[in-house]
Amino acid sequence: MVIDENFYMRLALNEAWKYQGLTYPNPAVGCVIISKSGEILALEAHKRAGLPHAEVEALKSAYIVLSGDKKILELTESAQIHNYLLENHNDYFKDATIYTTLEPCSHIGKTPSCATLISKLNIKKLIVGSLDSNEIASGGNKVVNDAGVEIKYGVMQKECDELLLPFWLWQKDKFVFFKWAQRLNGTVDGGIISSSKSRTKVHAMRDVCDLLVIGGNSVRVDRPTLDARLVNGRAPDILIVSKSDDFDKTIPLFSVKNRDVVISDNFDILKNYKNIMIEGGGGMFEYSKDVVNYHLTFISPLIGGDDGFTCSSEKFKILNLDQDEQDIIMWMKREL
């Protein structure tokens, strides 16, 4: 195994993918910081909108390693962390190298600009995967470069762009992903399949989705609530794809507060939303595949159940493969 720029960018990519689907409306981003002497000081990712960006998470972790000062752990607001680092960095980061899957932001939004922070820490080199096409936030590379930091961009750009695609899509239109849970032998029936951790992750994704799409049969048979109770989260709006309106409206799904439920036989309302998760089986997979950007599957290492997808042949490209305590978590793109 060659230990090179791609090795470190791959670490950043893998860390970032763990939070794909959870960062909306922000992009999933990963960051690695290497000390002047070559030591990995931090490997972090952006976890959720409102929490610090990946670079700030990584600088915070690296600061603790370098300074031994854990007071920074008490700070949760990104602005506080920025200020604390600017006041206390003590040139610890001198000649460090930062890898980030995305050009650092240059705008002051929920947090101060990462590019400005990086430009004030005597960093030697910034290695960037994707360029930010977000007009408001972009220009970070220029800010950093103007401060004398060497910049290299385009390292593993294709892979970083794949990580970033959801962000690009929901900025200009919408991002749609299809999520399903299955056993190793492909079955999707017979009640709960995924681990508790996987199901909690799905609830966290629902919490930041603005629309959740489900098939009519699932609603009739499973009578799901489709909220985000496992993370005390917000329940997304629901589109039930069905030709008829024959649902038992007394099930909890229909009485969640602050939620719209639409029943329709088409996807027209998708245009009103930005971050859309479709949950379903083979029928919905087939019906939705032309509007879906990415597919996400949780594979439990089980054999059992009876029924799996019956759909036309498909080929996917694996974008990221991860594992929680039990299940495989795999993001994929359909190959046409």
Next chain:
Amino acid sequence: MVIDENFYMRLALNEAWKYQGLTYPNPAVGCVIISKSGEILALEAHKRAGLPHAEVEALKSAYIVLSGDKKILELTESAQIHNYLLENHNDYFKDATIYTTLEPCSHIGKTPSCATLISKLNIKKLIVGSLDSNEIASGGNKVVNDAGVEIKYGVMQKECDELLLPFWLWQKDKFVFFKWAQRLNGTVDGGIISSSKSRTKVHAMRDVCDLLVIGGNSVRVDRPTLDARLVNGRAPDILIVSKSDDFDKTIPLFSVKNRDVVISDNFDILKNYKNIMIEGGGGMFEYSKDVVNYHLTFISPLIGGDDGFTCSSEKFKILNLDQDEQDIIMWMKREL
């Protein structure tokens, strides 16, 4: 993500698992070398019996990073590399830390002792996962410790022991693994499923297996040769599990030189072998599961085919998850 001893041992583990099934009669071992200043200098694994041990592969890679001297690349014999390192190390490794999933060997077999080599390079610390229970090779920790190197062992020992289990088993008895290839939707029918790279890997595994077990129906229907032609390798002996002897003996399987083919309705002959691969579908899975130690599946990100495993419910623990250019490669252990 915390960058600690477990992080580096996990890197060594993942690298080693890539060669699981290929190192017989040696164990799969991974090694990471960290410089005095904390930089990852090398991440390597033992790839095949006769090639250098993981520690030697890693020291060779680290030497190139530290010295810039690429002449060592011309050396392929482990003994040559040992000698070259001892003559030219120039104290480059002073105060380095070595992570290895298994205690370094202390005996001189196909290669000189890794423990002796490590003990002469001014290494500061050796961090070990599993202790070697091989009576001939063990004692490496003592050799290294006697030379003044600090030793810590038991880091991720459970995971390192899982990596090492095949070696332990074939030393005292035999190791049996069941390999199958499937699509994402669980199907195993309809011709070639795995990528060219996955199939080449399976041939490399056949090359070092001493027995390959296959079901009678597979032989009747697929008429396979079951050799290791993709790697110009040795064809293993074959056990065809079948109650009847009604095979077309003109198919190539029966005429491969230097190969025994046994037809039997039981597994009695397994006792004569050490490293045994079973290839099959659901029927063979069910029939063999009580003699199988590990399961290995290649999952192609495809939907298609018609038939998958029809067997009783099973639960696995994932031991390692990897990906080649297309397929998922997953080692698992049945949970009883």
